[in-house]
Each structure stands twice: as C-alpha cells, then as structure tokens.
Amino acid sequence: MEIGDFVARKSYDKDVCFIxxxxxxxSETAILKGFDVRLVADAPLSDLHKLTDEERKQFEAASHRVEDECLRLIKSRRELEHEKRSLRKEARFESSPDFFERPGRVLHLDGDGTYLNKCLTMYRELGIRAIGKHVPEAQMPKTxxxxxxxxxPDIVIITGHDGVIRKGKNWSDIYNYRNSGHFVQTVRQARKYARNFDDLVIIAGACQSHFEALLDAGANFASSPQRIMIHALDPVFIAEKIAYTPINETVNVYDVVxxxxxxxxxxxxxxxxxKYRLGLPKSIY
Known part of the structure; x- marks a missing residue:
C-alpha cells in the first residue's frame, strides 16, 4: 500500500472509497481521506483493500450520480422560485423592468485543495460568486x-476533513474529534468579525463534526447532528439556497438541509x- 492508492476498509464492508x-x-497503519466524503480516518494496512480500476470506477460513478441528482433538485427548485420571483419583479418593477439580480457572495475555506476545486466548479455551475481558499484546518482560526x-462575503464556509477519533467514547468531548476544535475556533473568530447572524451566514464542519459546539460558537449551519459522513459538496448546496433566497425572506431550515x-x-x-437582492437599473456597460 502506498500514498495515493485508492482503498476501502474490509471491516466496514468496503462501503467508502478512501485515498x-x-x-x-x-505501526503498519495508514491515514485515509474520503474520496467524496469529508472524512479522515486511520486503519491498519491489513484492513485495507486496494481497489481495482473497475471498483474505483464504480465509486466514481456513484459519486457522479449523487452530484447530478442534487443538481437536478436544485435546478428544479430554482425554476419554481424563478416563477415566484418573476411575479415579485413584475409587481415591483412594472414601471421600469430594467432590473438586475445579485445573489449572495461566498468565501469558502477548505482544508482539502481537491475538494475546494470541486466546489468552485459547482459554484460556477450554480451561478454563485465565490472565492475559494485552501487553508489547513489548524491554520483557519489565524487566517x-x-x-x-x-x-x-455574505456567506462563509469553513470546512475540510474531520472525524471522531474514538467511537463509543464521549461524543460531547471536542478533543475526541480530529478537526472540530479548529472549526469551532474559526467560527468564533468569524462571529467576532460579524456578530449579527444575518450579516454573515456561517456554514461550518465536515464529516462527523461536533454539531452542537459549532452552533454554540456562532455558526448558522453545521454538521453533523448524528455524527455521520457528509458529501464533499453538501456545504455548497446549503450556500446556494441561502445565496438565492431574497433578503426579505427567512430561509426555511428544512428546505436548506x-x-x-x-x-x-x-x-x-x-x-x-x-442574501439574494434585486437592483435597478441594469448597466448598459
């Protein structure tokens, strides 16, 4: 087994693809990161199965299906919301229809550069203005x-990799998580910068992160209530809903999740x- 190999854990019935x-x-152990989930884990080398090209392609195909389905649902919802907004625009701008749209801006801090690039591609697909920064989790509070x-930004995402270190131990102990402590400190610094929850929407956490501690630190949205794995693009999908909800409306928490x-x-x-706004007039330049 070597760095860069795609593997799965035998003891977990090869349910997740790792790198x-x-x-x-x-010690004959390896540190693993999820291929499409924001999880860091360790495992004995003897527990690892090196994926064949065919097995890897199956995991990749499953990941693409998840992304395509989420994108389909978002675009379907966008169409319905666009119809509603059109009625709103007609009522507000019937005497001067030359308006423009401005969704919320996103600053995305990610501990994984590969995932960050994947997220930035999805932001472009969704028409969201986003700045991405690859920052190791331990450096996030300082930067x-x-x-x-x-x-x-209107929205900041603080994410990367995380995971429970010792399952079955005290799940309320912040030190039982690989990076939740770093995420909590980062959220606190961000909330000091903007104390009003509506001025800056904070989305924080990764796989199995300490959900309650992140909310207590000042996050608007966080992972993971049931300490499960989240998909690499889940923070993007939350940001999209917030970015395209009008400022005079409260985002329905259930709809976001x-x-x-x-x-x-x-x-x-x-x-x-x-964070979605309408403006007037549209510049000819």
Missing part, C-alpha cells in the same frame, strides 16, 4: 478574520435571512 495520504510502516476583511445529500442526519442549523 491513502500517509503510511506509517512502523479567517483577514480573509473576511479582504473579501467581505433537504437540498443536501445527507439531509438532517448530516446537517442542521438555525433560521437565517437570505
């Missing part, structure tokens, strides 16, 4: 304030105001 990121030959001051792959077991949050 080996570190190998300790002395988030300067990035917020530089980019002045329903637009993700993992649902309420993987993500939850608080009522928050949308």
């Amino acid at each position: 080996i990121v570190e190998v300790d030959k002395e 988030v304030t300067a990035l917020l001051e530089e980019h002045e 329903h637009s993700t792959y993992t649902g309420t077991d993987g993500l939850g949050g608080l009522e928050s105001r949308g």
Whole structure:
C-alpha cells in the first residue's frame, strides 16, 4: 500500500472509497481521506483493500450520480422560485423592468485543495460568486478574520476533513474529534468579525463534526447532528439556497438541509435571512 492508492476498509464492508495520504510502516497503519466524503480516518494496512480500476470506477460513478441528482433538485427548485420571483419583479418593477439580480457572495475555506476545486466548479455551475481558499484546518482560526476583511462575503464556509477519533467514547468531548476544535475556533473568530447572524451566514464542519459546539460558537449551519459522513459538496448546496433566497425572506431550515445529500442526519442549523437582492437599473456597460 502506498500514498495515493485508492482503498476501502474490509471491516466496514468496503462501503467508502478512501485515498491513502500517509503510511506509517512502523505501526503498519495508514491515514485515509474520503474520496467524496469529508472524512479522515486511520486503519491498519491489513484492513485495507486496494481497489481495482473497475471498483474505483464504480465509486466514481456513484459519486457522479449523487452530484447530478442534487443538481437536478436544485435546478428544479430554482425554476419554481424563478416563477415566484418573476411575479415579485413584475409587481415591483412594472414601471421600469430594467432590473438586475445579485445573489449572495461566498468565501469558502477548505482544508482539502481537491475538494475546494470541486466546489468552485459547482459554484460556477450554480451561478454563485465565490472565492475559494485552501487553508489547513489548524491554520483557519489565524487566517479567517483577514480573509473576511479582504473579501467581505455574505456567506462563509469553513470546512475540510474531520472525524471522531474514538467511537463509543464521549461524543460531547471536542478533543475526541480530529478537526472540530479548529472549526469551532474559526467560527468564533468569524462571529467576532460579524456578530449579527444575518450579516454573515456561517456554514461550518465536515464529516462527523461536533454539531452542537459549532452552533454554540456562532455558526448558522453545521454538521453533523448524528455524527455521520457528509458529501464533499453538501456545504455548497446549503450556500446556494441561502445565496438565492431574497433578503426579505427567512430561509426555511428544512428546505436548506433537504437540498443536501445527507439531509438532517448530516446537517442542521438555525433560521437565517437570505442574501439574494434585486437592483435597478441594469448597466448598459
């Protein structure tokens, strides 16, 4: 087994595709990161099954199906919301229909550069203005304030990889998580920058993250209520709903979470105001 190999864990019935990121030959263990879930785990080398090309393709195909289905649901919802907004626009701008639209802006901090690029591609697909920064989880608390001051986003995403270190132990102990403590500190710094929950919407966490601690620190939305794995793009799907909900409306928490792959077991949050605005007039330039 080598760094970069695609593997699955035999003890978990090969349910998740991982990539080996570190190998300790002395202890014969490997550090793994999820291929399409935001999870970091360790496993004995003897528990790992190196995936064949065909098995890897099957995992990739399943991941694409998940993404395509989430995108289909979002576009379907967008069409319905567009019809509603059209009525709103007609009422508000019937004397001067030359308006323009401005969804919320996103600053996305990600501990995984590969996932970040994947998310940025999805933002472009969804028509969302987004700035992405690859920042290791441990460095996020020190860098988030300067990035917020530089980019002045409406929505900030704080994510990467996480995981429960010792299952069956105290799940309320923040030290029993690989990166939840870093995410909590980052959320606190971001909330100091913008204390009003509607001025800056904070989405935080990764797989199995300490949901309650993230909300207590000041996040609007967080993972993971049932300490399950979340999909790499789940934070993007939450940001999309907030970015395209009008500022005079409160985002329905259930609708936000329903637009993700993992649902309420993987993500939850608080009522928050949308970030979508209409403007007038549209510039000819």
